[in-house]
Amino acid sequence: MPEGHTIHRLAAALTARLGGHEVRASSPQGRFAEEAAVIDGARVRRVSAHGKHLFVEYAGRGAPVVHVHLGLGGRVVVGDTAAPAPRGAIRLRLETADAFADVRAPTVCELIDPARQRALIARLGPDLLARSPDPATARRRVSRSRVAIGALLLDQKLFAGVGNAYRSELLFRCGFSPWMPGSEVGADGFDRLWEEARRLLADGRRTGRVATVDRADLPRGQRRSAGRHLPPEDEASGSAVARARARETYVYKRADLPCRRCGSVVRTALQAGRDVYWCPTCQPGPADPSSARTDGAVG
DNA sequence: GATTTATGGTAAT
DNA sequence: TTACCCTAAATCT
Numbered sequence: 001m002p003e004g005h006t007i008h009r010l011a012a013a014l015t016a017r018l019g020g021h022e023v024r025a026s027s028p029q030g031r032f033a034e035e036a037a038v039i040d041g042a043r044v045r046r047v048s049a050h051g052k053h054l055f056v057e058y059a060g061r062g063a064p065v066v067h068v069h070l071g072l073g074g075r076v077v078v079g080d081t082a083a084p085a086p087r088g089a090i091r092l093r094l095e096t097a098d099a100f101a102d103v104r105a106p107t108v109c110e111l112i113d114p115a116r117q118r119a120l121i122a123r124l125g126p127d128l129l130a131r132s133p134d135p136a137t138a139r140r141r142v143s144r145s146r147v148a149i150g151a152l153l154l155d156q157k158l159f160a161g162v163g164n165a166y167r168s169e170l171l172f173r174c175g176f177s178p179w180m181p182g183s184e185v186g187a188d189g190f191d192r193l194w195e196e197a198r199r200l201l202a203d204g205r206r207t208g209r210v211a212t213v214d215r216a217d218l219p220r221g222q223r224r225s226a227g228r229h230l231p232p233e234d235e236a237s238g239s240a241v242a243r244a245r246a247r248e249t250y251v252y253k254r255a256d257l258p259c260r261r262c263g264s265v266v267r268t269a270l271q272a273g274r275d276v277y278w279c280p281t282c283q284p285g286p287a288d289p290s291s292a293r294t295d296g297a298v299g
Numbered sequence: 300g301a302t303t304t305a306t307g308g309t310a311a312t
Numbered sequence: 313t314t315a316c317c318c319t320a321a322a323t324c325t
Contacts, residue, residue: 003306052307071307073319089319105319107307156308165306210306252306273313274307 002070004161005204007049008129012205013078014047014056017099024095028086035111036092039064044094049129050121051160056094057117065117066092071107124160128197129205135194142182142190149185150178151272153193161201168252168277169212170196177285178276211248217260251277 023044025036043059054076056066070076083093083100092103103109112120126133138158145152153159153167162170171178174192176185185193204210250260255268259279268277 006306069307071318072305073321074307075320091318107309107318154307163306167306 002052002074003163003166003201003204003210004049004051004127004129005201005210006208007052007054007070007161008201008205009208010076010078011047011049011054014076014094014101017078017080018044018056018094018096018101019046020044021096024093026093026095028090028093032092032109035066038111039066050127051124051156052163053120053124055117062114064111064113067108067110067112067117067120068092068103068106069108070105074106075104077102077104123157125155125157127160128194128201129161133198135191138194139187139190142185143187145182147182148179148271149176149182149193150276152182153197154272154274159197162197164274164276165210165249165252166197166200166204166212167274169200169210169249171276171278172250172283173200173212175283177280177283178271178278179287180285209248210252212252213248213250213260217250251279253277 021044022041023039025040025042027033027036039058042063045057045059045063048055048057052069054068054070056068058064068074068076079100079102080098081100082098083095083102086093086102088104090102090104091106091109094101094103125138126135141158142149142152150167150171153162153170154164156162168178170193173196174189176189176193200210200212203212251266254266254277255275257266258264259266259282262279262281264279264281266277266279268275270276
């Protein structure tokens with residue numbers, strides 16, 4: 001689930017509930033027990049995000065920071081009640097008298113110092129959800145790279161916060177084949193990708209969903225719900241929600257279905273280790289490597 | 300009940 | 313490029 005928009009949304013939700021409070025910390029699952037004891041009862045200053053990384057910051061100079069990365073399957077369940085009895089594996093539970101946050105299945109959950117936090121952020125590229133992220137480095141590196149733009153978009157050193165769903169949707173909306181080398185995208189093309197990434201991620205942060213289809217491109221019956229905010233309680237689970245989400249993208253997860261714009265069959269292939277989706281008509285450009293390889297090997 | 304999948308990232312190769 | 317990591321939810325049988 002979590003691309004940058006989810007993490008920023010979480011940071012805001014957690015700051016609102018925990019910021020300024022002395023917060024109980026525990027590890028019902030046990031794997032974060034020692035660390036939780038260190039911060040148990042400490043006052044949370046705020047919860048911040050950079051790209052897909054989440055930081056729980058505590059009051060006081062040099063105070064430790066909880067660093068969380070949710071990876072693929074991780075999630076944070078937020079509630080506005082006293083914390084219920086733990087169910088399942090909860091790596092970290094933060095709670096006040098009337099709110100709680102459960103961190104489940106993160107790939108990273110660690111206690112670090114502020115210097116380490118700064119180092120982590122420095123290692124990442126500009127966060128597309130920051131107030132005014134600087135595109136200069138990414139623009140230069142993309143323009144000089146022979147690597148396909150679809151692979152470059154997943155590089156967190158260039159585009160912190162972009163994940164697999166937004167990659168395909170961004171490329172569709174800007175009309176680029178995922179297989180076009182970065183060097184052929186052009187300065188203007190880069191700028192369009194950059195601005196589109198900022199816009200889509202900001203929409204996602206606002207609404208809680210990766211809904212990238214313009215109203216005009218939806219069937220009439222679906223236009224009414226487009227852009228509606230997702231209630232937080234629906235965010236965590238439910239196959240109905242998952243199905244609804246699958247109808248909110250141009251190409252992501254739509255292999256073999258018709259393109260919403262032109263009706264061509266949406267294609268998919270592995271790129272940079274992840275499934276990328278694209279419309280061969282709306283996104284003209286180099287043929288993907290699999291078709292090229294077939295030509296060469298079989299011909 | 301078992302298996303697969305996931306909007307991620309790293310380390311080894 | 314591949315293997316692997318954690319876990320929950322979706323998908324299978």
